[in-house]
Amino acid sequence: MEATYSVKKTSDFRLGLQAGLSIAIGYMPVALTFGLLARTTGLTFAETVLMSLFVYAGAAQYISLSLIAVGTGVMEIVLTTLIVNIRHFLMSASLTERLEEHQLYKKLMTAFGVTDETFSVISTQTGKVRTAFAAGVMVISYGSWVVFSGVGHLMGDIMPGFLQVSMSIALYAMFVGLLVPSMKKSVKVTYLAAVAAAVNSLLIFYTDLSGGWSIVASTLVSSLMVEWVWHMKRRNPRG
Amino acid sequence: MMLLMIAGMAFVTYVPRMLPFVMFSGKELHPFVKGVLNNVPYAVLGALIFPSIFLIKEGDVLFGVVGAVAAFALAFCGANVIMVVLGAIAILSAYTFLV
Numbered sequence: 001m002e003a004t005y006s007v008k009k010t011s012d013f014r015l016g017l018q019a020g021l022s023i024a025i026g027y028m029p030v031a032l033t034f035g036l037l038a039r040t041t042g043l044t045f046a047e048t049v050l051m052s053l054f055v056y057a058g059a060a061q062y063i064s065l066s067l068i069a070v071g072t073g074v075m076e077i078v079l080t081t082l083i084v085n086i087r088h089f090l091m092s093a094s095l096t097e098r099l100e101e102h103q104l105y106k107k108l109m110t111a112f113g114v115t116d117e118t119f120s121v122i123s124t125q126t127g128k129v130r131t132a133f134a135a136g137v138m139v140i141s142y143g144s145w146v147v148f149s150g151v152g153h154l155m156g157d158i159m160p161g162f163l164q165v166s167m168s169i170a171l172y173a174m175f176v177g178l179l180v181p182s183m184k185k186s187v188k189v190t191y192l193a194a195v196a197a198a199v200n201s202l203l204i205f206y207t208d209l210s211g212g213w214s215i216v217a218s219t220l221v222s223s224l225m226v227e228w229v230w231h232m233k234r235r236n237p238r239g
Numbered sequence: 240m241m242l243l244m245i246a247g248m249a250f251v252t253y254v255p256r257m258l259p260f261v262m263f264s265g266k267e268l269h270p271f272v273k274g275v276l277n278n279v280p281y282a283v284l285g286a287l288i289f290p291s292i293f294l295i296k297e298g299d300v301l302f303g304v305v306g307a308v309a310a311f312a313l314a315f316c317g318a319n320v321i322m323v324v325l326g327a328i329a330i331l332s333a334y335t336f337l338v
């Protein structure tokens with residue numbers, strides 16, 4: 001029994017590593033550029049790697065660099081980071097519904113690895129998700145983020161320009177690749193994504209709301225609205 | 240100073256990621272709330288993709304449109320995630336050379 005259990009566990013972890021590979025590829029140009037920008041902003045190699053190691057949040061790290069560059073104070077940078085990352089609260093709340101894990105230290109470790117990308121890959125899996133699978137996705141993504149941040153700082157502009165620009169599509173292409181198969185299977189998914197996309201576009205183009213809050217607001221509006229419509233349909237199938 | 244900033248950023252990033260795991264897990268949530276939380280992944284994807292996918296290259300919306308169309312076309316044809324990623328990169332590289 002013991003042996004089968006551990007074999008099953010490694011294979012879940014492996015499947016997670018495989019599923020996380022597209023994130024690792026997508027993080028590469030983003031992390032390289034972060035390392036490069038951190039260097040030009042005046043961060044040392046150690047500071048650059050430490051930030052990726054402990055903060056592990058792409059958008060927030062980029063924003064912090066631009067704030068450091070204009071001489072913003074520590075408190076303001078920390079506050080901005082909180083505002084940009086508050087969306088992960090919603091993602092973690094959704095993940096607790098999918099991941100069955102009772103040991104506190106495992107929960108605390110899994111929480112550290114929640115990013116837009118790991119969340120998307122893990123939560124679009126069908127059925128219950130094993131924690132070992134989530135760990136695999138997170139380890140390969142985190143590794144890529146930290147390593148390529150450091151490489152970017154060391155080597156600077158190593159990628160040919162055209163490839164750097166083309167690779168900026170990678171993470172978005174991954175989101176599309178995760179969304180479309182679910183859209184094909186369920187009309188509800190299509191509505192959820194379309195409503196959130198529309199609301200987010202309106203917020204981005206017509207309000208001063210930050211990107212982080214726009215995502216929180218549009219996700220909540222879409223999830224609540226579509227759930228309410230589906231709820232009504234169930235109660236009153238002819239209406 | 241920089242280390243203090245990194246520590247502060249790490250703290251405020253981790254707390255929102257961690258709190259729900261401690262607050263909600265193991266608790267039986269109202270079915271409607273459960274439904275809403277299960278909707279989050281697909282709504283998040285919609286919001287993460289749009290409108291940003293059109294804005295990936297500053298000053299060139301067409302670049303984003305080509306990338307978006309390529310990614311959606313590949314995904315609709317049934318390509319897996321890695322193929323969608325690599326295919327979209329390849330098509331945009333070709334676009335850069337041609338235009």
